[in-house]
Amino acid sequence: MLLLTDGSVMVKTDSIQCDTTGTPTWAKLTPDSHGSYINGTWTKLASMSKNRLYFSSQVLKDGRVLVVGGENGNGRLTAEIYDPQLNKWTSLSPSGIFWDGNSEVLPDGKIIIAKYPFIYTKIYDPIANTWSAGPNTIGNSDEASWVKLPDNSILFVDILSRNSERYIPSLNKWIVDDTLPVSLYDPYGEESGPAFLLPDGRAYFTGALPNTAYYTPSGDTSKGKWSAGPTIPNNLGTPDGSGAMMVNGKILQVFSATPTSAKHFPRPSVFYEFDYLTNTFTQVKAPDGTDTLHGRSADVNMLDLPDGTVLYSNQCSSQCYIYTPDGTPLAAGKPTISKITQNSCTFTITGTNFNGISEGANFGDDWQMSTNRPIIRLQSDSNVYYARTSNWNRTGVQTGSLPDTAEFTLPSNLPTGGYSLVVTANGIASDTVHFDYIKCFVGIDEAQATISSVNIYPNPAADEVTIEYNSTVNGIYKIKITDVLGRMVSEESDAAVNGVNTHTLALSSISSGLYFITIQQAENNMISKKIIIQK
Numbered sequence: 001m002l003l004l005t006d007g008s009v010m011v012k013t014d015s016i017q018c019d020t021t022g023t024p025t026w027a028k029l030t031p032d033s034h035g036s037y038i039n040g041t042w043t044k045l046a047s048m049s050k051n052r053l054y055f056s057s058q059v060l061k062d063g064r065v066l067v068v069g070g071e072n073g074n075g076r077l078t079a080e081i082y083d084p085q086l087n088k089w090t091s092l093s094p095s096g097i098f099w100d101g102n103s104e105v106l107p108d109g110k111i112i113i114a115k116y117p118f119i120y121t122k123i124y125d126p127i128a129n130t131w132s133a134g135p136n137t138i139g140n141s142d143e144a145s146w147v148k149l150p151d152n153s154i155l156f157v158d159i160l161s162r163n164s165e166r167y168i169p170s171l172n173k174w175i176v177d178d179t180l181p182v183s184l185y186d187p188y189g190e191e192s193g194p195a196f197l198l199p200d201g202r203a204y205f206t207g208a209l210p211n212t213a214y215y216t217p218s219g220d221t222s223k224g225k226w227s228a229g230p231t232i233p234n235n236l237g238t239p240d241g242s243g244a245m246m247v248n249g250k251i252l253q254v255f256s257a258t259p260t261s262a263k264h265f266p267r268p269s270v271f272y273e274f275d276y277l278t279n280t281f282t283q284v285k286a287p288d289g290t291d292t293l294h295g296r297s298a299d300v301n302m303l304d305l306p307d308g309t310v311l312y313s314n315q316c317s318s319q320c321y322i323y324t325p326d327g328t329p330l331a332a333g334k335p336t337i338s339k340i341t342q343n344s345c346t347f348t349i350t351g352t353n354f355n356g357i358s359e360g361a362n363f364g365d366d367w368q369m370s371t372n373r374p375i376i377r378l379q380s381d382s383n384v385y386y387a388r389t390s391n392w393n394r395t396g397v398q399t400g401s402l403p404d405t406a407e408f409t410l411p412s413n414l415p416t417g418g419y420s421l422v423v424t425a426n427g428i429a430s431d432t433v434h435f436d437y438i439k440c441f442v443g444i445d446e447a448q449a450t451i452s453s454v455n456i457y458p459n460p461a462a463d464e465v466t467i468e469y470n471s472t473v474n475g476i477y478k479i480k481i482t483d484v485l486g487r488m489v490s491e492e493s494d495a496a497v498n499g500v501n502t503h504t505l506a507l508s509s510i511s512s513g514l515y516f517i518t519i520q521q522a523e524n525n526m527i528s529k530k531i532i533i534q535k
Contacts, residue, residue, distance in 0.1 A: 001301050002303075005084075008030045008386070011026060035379070048082075057369070060109070064082060066126070076098060077093075077094075085388075092129075092131075096122060098116065100116075104148055105370070107169055114142075118142040138158070139163055140158055148359055148372075153167060162183060164180060176223070183207065192205070194253070204274075206253065208239035229279070242363040243362055245359075247428050251273065265297070267296055268294050272284065302323075302361045308324075308325070330428065334429070336353060339485065347408050348406070348408075349374070350404070352404055354405075355394050355399055355404070355425055358426065359397060374423045374425060379421075392404065454468070454527050459532060469519055476494070478492075481510065505517075510533055
């Protein structure tokens with residue numbers, strides 16, 4: 001399951017066939033008009049050209065989706081990109097065999113992907129649409145969970161060992177890291193469990209065995225430090241399977257009995273919340289309300305949603321569920337908004353912490369469903385809309401006070417008016433800001449435009465400002481002043497004539513700062529200009 005940049009969810013369907021290649025089809029879950037995913041709508045998406053099961057997956061910075069290889073099916077030698085706006089797949093030829101492969105988005109937006117025979121990697125450049133050889137790993141990355149750390153390095157534990165290593169993007173190489181005090185891989189299916197970056201900056205790894213381990217990063221290229229984590233209760237573990245970092249900082253995870261030589265993926269499965277602050281596991285009900293799930297942990301998937309809940313799916317069922325965590329969202333994961341600017345029909349939002357605390361949910365090597373990117377939600381009364389974000393400037397986690405930016409476009413059905421706007425990362429929402437939307441028309445050429453040659457003076461201004469503009473019609477124009485967060489501070493109307501018009505705005509009641517003056521002719525076009533008010 002993948003969270004698209006417009007708040008909808010893209011789900012790989014498998015024709016209700018457990019652990020088989022299934023069909024190359026996908027479905028999309030769109031929340032309803034009130035933002036509810038439970039009451040949302042399912043629609044069928046275009047099919048991939050190849051059958052794939054257990055493949056690498058990433059959402060690109062332009063909003064498209066990359067899938068690579070597959071443990072099962074006929075797509076091991078290929079990759080495909082899905083364009084949500086066109087509902088179209090495009091085939092790629094990465095050169096190599098890809099399965100059981102992890103992947104990560106690098107700081108420059110490129111994707112590093114594990115390649116068979118698991119010491120090789122490949123790097124895909126979405127902008128140039130090119131593939132290049134990546135650096136070899138030191139050990140074997142098969143069945144490994146990768147975790148992105150706050151310094152953008154990528155950590156994993158070599159299969160069937162206690163050795164760990166990290167990829168350093170600035171050096172484009174893997175380096176040896178600390179040795180674990182416990183084993184995570186079982187000796188039969190050679191599986192491990194998901195891993196997560198915790199709110200306190202440590203990484204938490206779970207095993208197919210009842211062991212867990214904590215990793216404390218060094219923050220540079222020197223070795224970090226591993227320590228043993230709490231033992232999973234009742235001799236449970238996670239031979240494959242997923243977990244989700246929830247907005248309250250706890251981790252929802254699926255467990256089963258530890259593997260044996262006869263059963264690599266034991267049944268049934270159970271669900272626990274893990275609290276890293278107390279090192280405790282608390283059992284919760286299975287999605288259907290029972291104590292256990294009949295199936296395997298390897299069939300379960302989870303995804304963090306923008307509303308702070310967790311979406312659950314199972315390969316063996318067409319029924320999805322929503323899990324709602326208790327408590328309150330962590331303040332450390334809360335994005336902030338400092339400015340929203342408009343450029344024609346696109347907007348740029350600026351703030352901090354747009355990538356959140358962690359990458360969200362994790363399955364491990366078989367597919368990736370990260371959500372450490374900004375999602376923008378608008379609300380008016382009970383009506384909820386999602387914008388489509390792209391080109392966020394960071395792909396990391398726990399970026400603190402570093403300035404973040406992202407572009408967004410509004411849905412075509414968005415009515416004009418005022419909205420409460422938030423940006424979310426991994427389901428944790430910012431404080432709301434007021435956002436005024438004036439309908440923007442794309443493709444209005446100069447012959448169709450009713451307004452042109454806008455000048456404002458003086459700029460900077462103190463007590464008043466004059467707007468001079470040319471209109472091609474007689475009509476009423478709205479002239480508004482908004483602040484950098486899109487909040488309207490002044491609005492007046494001006495009766496224009498065909499030709500040059502001037503209008504003076506009083507600024508005495510407006511504080512010093514950067515503002516935008518917008519001139520709009522009803523249901524036609526608009527022009528915005530920056531103005532600095534200095535008292």
